[in-house]
Amino acid sequence: MSIAPRPTPPAAAPAPDPAPGPAPAPSYPGSPFPSLTERRKAATQQEIARAAAALFAEHGTGVTADDIARAAGVAPRTFYRYFRTKEDAVAPLLAVGVRQWLADLRRLAGEADDLPVRDVLERAARRALTPSDERAAEALRWTRGLLRAMRDDPALRAVWHRVHHDSEEALIPVLAGMTDAGAPEARLAAAAANTAMRVAVETWAAADDDAPDERADGPAELVVRNMRALTAGLPGLDRRRT
Incomplete structure (x- = not known):
């Protein structure tokens, strides 16, 4: 059953949906000077991670991926582009x-x-x-x-x-x-x-x-x-x- 999330609101609006692909690593790949797209992806990933941590901490394992996506202000499909499971978030x-x-x-x-x-x-x-x-x-x-x-x-x-x-x-x-x-x-x-x-x-x-x-x-x-x-x-x- 879905749990109504109540985490700390994100500091900034999340970036638009990234292009489909496997979940990226937590750190910037490649160049020490990440592109604007990479920075936006990393920011979105961190917002999802903070929302997931807050929900798990407050509600335990009953949290769903949809709960996390809603709390982070992203679509469920965006969540799954970054993370394979709710725990990975x-x-x-x-x-x-x-x-x-x-x-x-x-x-x-x-x-x-x-x-x-x-x-x-x-x-x-x-x-x-x-x-x-x-x-x-x-x-x-x-x-x-x-x-x-x-x-x-x-x-x-x-x-x-x-x-x-x-x-x-x-x-x-x-x-x-x-x-x-x-x-x-x-x-x-x-x-x-x-x-x-x-x-x-x-x-x-x-x-x-x-x-x-x-x-x-x-x-x-x-x-x-x-x-x-x-x-x-x-x-x-x-x-x-x-």
């Missing part, structure tokens, strides 16, 4: 956080070239899970609602784990460029850092709203604790590539 929103984390990590690595890799990882992780404005705080709340909805939806869980797998793969070359440790250790460090992020958000989302003591630590505090525990046995993170 949340992937771009989750991927935005991943890309921001990697961008912060690269920037901090350049700004603080005297810090060990371990400290740079912790700072970037804390920043990624500390909302800088209301829109970022809202996205984090939607992520919490999504994680709660995932308990009863294997398809949503599959999207969550796929995004984190892609995050881990993207993190490997970043860490390999920061440390003189070998490739196996860089891969292990990426797995540890990614797991620290994932478990921190999952733990925070699972905490009972009615038990304030269980919510004493936010995701930013949890991820630093996790990062230290999971990377303690990786000496390569104590030094930087020279």
